[in-house]
Amino acid sequence: MSTTDAMSPVHDAKNVVGRVRNLIVSNHLERGDRLPPIRELAVQFGVKPGTVRDALLTAQAQGLVKVLPRVGAIVQTSEESFTGQDESERIGANIAGVIGQGDQNLFHILETREALEIAMVARAAERRELTELFRLRQILADMVKIPLEVESPEFAKLDIDFHLEIARLSGNSVMASMLRMLLVEIKPHLDRIRWSDNRRDSANESHARIYSSLVVGDVAQAQSEMRDHIRSTYNSLLDEMRKPPAVNGDE
Incomplete structure (x- = not known):
């Protein structure tokens, strides 16, 4: 999947959660798809790996992803979940x-x-x-x-x-x-x-x-x-x- 994101760098976990949400939508990801590794996301978003890690834990609490040891972040929702709900x-x-x-x-x-x-x-x-x-x-x-x-x-x-x-x-x-x-x-x-x-x-x-x-x-x-x-x-x-x-x- 494409991981290109033209948005400007962000510097806090809250904004990175929004970037993760946009990534799911823009790449038409489905439940069960895996996000890129933390280091790759850090480079893509222009932040430190620790910031991405914190953001993924927040996204997990919100039901967007599930973080599995040695596996990474797995999508728990889909594009339709964002576009079909208010x-x-x-x-x-x-x-x-x-x-x-x-x-x-x-x-x-x-x-x-x-x-x-x-x-x-x-x-x-x-x-x-x-x-x-x-x-x-x-x-x-x-x-x-x-x-x-x-x-x-x-x-x-x-x-x-x-x-x-x-x-x-x-x-x-x-x-x-x-x-x-x-x-x-x-x-x-x-x-x-x-x-x-x-x-x-x-x-x-x-x-x-x-x-x-x-x-x-x-x-x-x-x-x-x-x-x-x-x-x-x-x-x-x-x-x-x-x-x-x-x-x-x-x-």
């Missing part, structure tokens, strides 16, 4: 790659979700237009319609839809993409917690308070309600952790 989707994919590297502490992910959702609900309250709240209100109405005594996987789906809709209302597609990836990681753990009558009733009331704060555009109230709501989930998972695992299939 920036928020690419960032979301990178976050998913980072989360998937090793065992991540669930409660660290929940803390990240809390910070993210508090920021997004504040933006949604600042930007809110009543005409934009129709879908959020419809989600709430659909949740309330489900009888408390009926076990329904639809309730859990609507719960996620509620949070993703607030992410959309925030107007920040990158934040929304980040939240979507975090929820994918969290959902299997949430599914283990039964939606009891009390839990569902509490969730409905909490969602209603969040919605009301958005209607009036009260940023501080929206943040407070969202913080309490997310922490109730955190505490529910802590309660689940306190229980010993079921024995012999017992619930």
